[in-house]
Amino acid sequence: MNRYVALEGIEGAGKTSVSAALALRLEEAGHEVIRVREPGGTAVGEGLRQLLLDGPPVTPWAEALMFAAARSQLVTEVIRPALDRGAWVLSDRSVYSSLAYQGAGRRLGMDSVRRINRPGLAGTWPEVVVLLTVSPQQGLARQARPDRIGSQGLQFQRAVAEGFARLAGEEPERFVVIDGGRPMEQVVAAAWDALEARA
Numbered sequence: 001m002n003r004y005v006a007l008e009g010i011e012g013a014g015k016t017s018v019s020a021a022l023a024l025r026l027e028e029a030g031h032e033v034i035r036v037r038e039p040g041g042t043a044v045g046e047g048l049r050q051l052l053l054d055g056p057p058v059t060p061w062a063e064a065l066m067f068a069a070a071r072s073q074l075v076t077e078v079i080r081p082a083l084d085r086g087a088w089v090l091s092d093r094s095v096y097s098s099l100a101y102q103g104a105g106r107r108l109g110m111d112s113v114r115r116i117n118r119p120g121l122a123g124t125w126p127e128v129v130v131l132l133t134v135s136p137q138q139g140l141a142r143q144a145r146p147d148r149i150g151s152q153g154l155q156f157q158r159a160v161a162e163g164f165a166r167l168a169g170e171e172p173e174r175f176v177v178i179d180g181g182r183p184m185e186q187v188v189a190a191a192w193d194a195l196e197a198r199a
């Protein structure tokens with residue numbers, strides 16, 4: 001299938017821009033495309049997004065569980081139905097962000113975070129992960145407005161970037177790693193080639 005595509009990377013890697021460009025190309029090719037973002041995309045998910053990104057402090061486990069709850073709602077309400085009717089789903093972040101941010105960044109452990117996410121997803125899991133890499137300095141410089149998690153500092157971003165790199169190494173068949181520091185046209189072209197190769 002390979003129609004459930006997650007765009008991943010640290011802040012400012014270019015996920016939103018690349019997702020928009022890929023959606024245009026897919027639509028031009030005649031496909032239905034649903035673009036979603038995590039956390040968000042449902043009434044519950046948008047409420048949790050506001051709490052997670054701009055709300056009061058939460059413990060690392062509460063944070064991980066809130067991301068998992070928002071994701072379960074999004075998969076059930078939007079992603080699974082879209083995949084079932086043959087649409088492509090381009091997701092700005094996914095369960096892999098939880099593994100990198102909460103598992104590695106917050107040091108909860110990637111396996112533990114994977115375990116709390118699995119039941120709520122009922123087998124709906126990103127089939128292709130486009131990992132855009134930029135240095136933490138470059139990513140933070142591109143950030144328009146740091147949120148609660150994006151303002152954790154360089155050390156945290158490094159831990160998250162290392163988490164993503166580890167995941168890509170562990171699942172090479174699922175991950176496409178693209179240098180997001182290059183000009184946007186080149187990044188989009190590389191991502192498009194990867195999708196075509198897997199279609």
Ligand code: Z5A
Pocket residue numbers: 009010011012013014015016017018038039053067092093094095096097098099101102142143144146147149150151180181182183184187
């Ligand atoms: N989070 C988590 O901890 N656990 C989870 O499970 C999930 C999320 C799902 C969500 O924020 C926050 O939640 C995030 C992780 C955490 N923490 N933070 N911060 P988000 O995903 O909504 O926001 P973000 O990651 O910070 O996204 P962003 O800043 O919008 O970055 P982006 O989507 O990767 O980049 P962009 O919007 O496409 O581009 C940013 C700017 O850079 C823009 O001006 C572009 O024109 C420019 N740009 C991008 N690429 C290029 C290239 N190649 N050349 C030149 N300029 C470029």
